[in-house]
Amino acid sequence: MAGPVPMFTAVTSSSRQLLLLLRCISFAKMAQVRISAEGIRFSTEEGSAMEAFIFLEKAFFSSYTYRPPPPSSSQDDAPATPIFEINLTSLLETLSIFTLSDPNAAKKPGEYDSFAAHRLNRHAGINAFSHQALGMSGICRFTYEGDGSPLGIHMSESGVTTTCDLTTYGADSTEEIPFDREAIALKTIMRSSVLLEAISELSSMNPTSLAILASPSSRSTSSNLSLQASGALGSLAVDFTTDPSSDAPLLETFHCPSRVNATFKFSLIKSAQRAMGAANKVSMRLDEEGVLSLQFLVEVEAGSAGGEGVAFVDFRVVPLVEGEAEGINGLDGESTDEE
Known part of the structure; x- marks a missing residue:
């Protein structure tokens, strides 16, 4: 039956x-x-x-x-x-x-060296979703x-x-973190590998916070974007500039009407490393409230119904309010009896 x-x-x-x-x-x-x-x-x-x-x-x-x-x-x-x-x-x-068989398959997300995997695939001439890899x-x-x-x-x-x-x-129908697409303070598109390399480099300082700073173009300087990580060991910054004359600019698009400064907990940004390693491109946006949207474009094989052959992985991160960044930086490295 x-x-x-x-x-x-x-x-x-x-x-x-x-x-x-x-x-x-x-x-x-x-x-x-x-x-x-x-x-x-x-x-x-x-x-x-x-x-x-x-x-x-x-x-x-x-x-x-x-x-x-x-x-x-x-x-x-x-x-x-x-x-x-x-x-x-x-x-x-x-x-x-x-x-x-893959030694990385059994690792926990925090142990996965996505940057190393990306470089290995890149030098091998394949991507994470190619037939050779799968x-x-x-x-x-x-x-x-x-x-x-x-x-x-x-x-x-x-x-x-x-x-x-x-x-x-x-599960209840929970509300998403609000992101105002009509009030964009910053929008840039870059190769996902560029962002992955920047976050991997900043991780060497074991930072607790990440500040995203951007400023509009002027006659003296081109549009620029800076990622600044801070923690108990100090601070480190990775800067990007828009060079229209370059054949392969790091920032494929850049829109920033006025100066932007938003700070986030670094561990939250680092949680997106797997997506950075799998994606081809990433769209980074900030709305006027400072909410960060990271949308990763990943190439996939479409089903028999067709499709565009891409999938999107979206992250939304709430910024730290004034004073929170200083607080987590000050607590970093301290030990307690509970640990």
């Missing part, structure tokens, strides 16, 4: 691409999942200070079926979008079953029957099949 028809099913032959994308936001143990007719969204957060999310359009999958649940009360009510939480660590372990792709099928049911994962490759049911937990 046939079982109930699942509310959601999706099949992909790019399970390793999905694994690498989800690792970009694996700084948290739990992830919120939101399913819709347009695609599936995974998001993680660090308190109210940072959030990251990946939206996979249905074109990413070779097949995608979504049957919305019935209205909660009357026919006039729109169907509730399924939202639940899963253990992201367990999902990554499941997807990594068929991952090629090998043969397995088939991965997701199913979700409805509220309270587990997220089913069925993987097969070379005659080996693995089935896993991940427990789902109730």
Whole structure:
């Protein structure tokens, strides 16, 4: 006798691409999942200070079926979008079953040398999502029957099949960190490897805060951007200038109407290193409230439905208010009896 028809099913032959994308936001143990007719969204957060999310359009999958649940009360009510939480660590372990042998695969996010991996791939002439890096792709099928049911994962490759049911937990529809796209104080696009190299260099000082400073162009100087890291060991800065005469400028686009200065907790920015290593380009934006948006463009293979062959990994970070940066810098290096 046939079982109930699942509310959601999706099949992909790019399970390793999905694994690498989800690792970009694996700084948290739990992830919120939101399913819709347009695609599936995974998001993680660090308190109210940072959030990251990946939206996979249905074109990413070779097949995608979504049957919305019935209205909660009357026919006039729109169907509730399924939202639940899963253990992201367990999902990554499941997807990594068929991952090629890689000493980095078992490392925790904080131990992953994304900069070294990027340089290795670059010198080898491949990128993180190329066939050389991924090998043969397995088939991965997701199913979700409805509220309270587990997220089913069925993987097969070379005659080996693995089935896993991940427990789902109730989740409220939380508000995103507000970012005003109509009030942009800074916008720049650069190669993601450039930002990764800068953050890796600044990490050598074991900083606690990162200040983003930008100023508009003038007759005497070109537009410039500076990343300044500070901590108990001192401070270090990486400067970028816009040189229109350069054939390959570091900053492909730069928009800054007036001087900008915003400070963030360095550990939050560092949490995006996996995304920096996987992406081709990054759009860095600051709104007038100082909220930072990092949008990483990652090349992927589109499903049979077509698509643009790209996925976006988004981070939003809340700035430190006046006095907070000095506070965390002053506490850095101090020991307590609790540690």
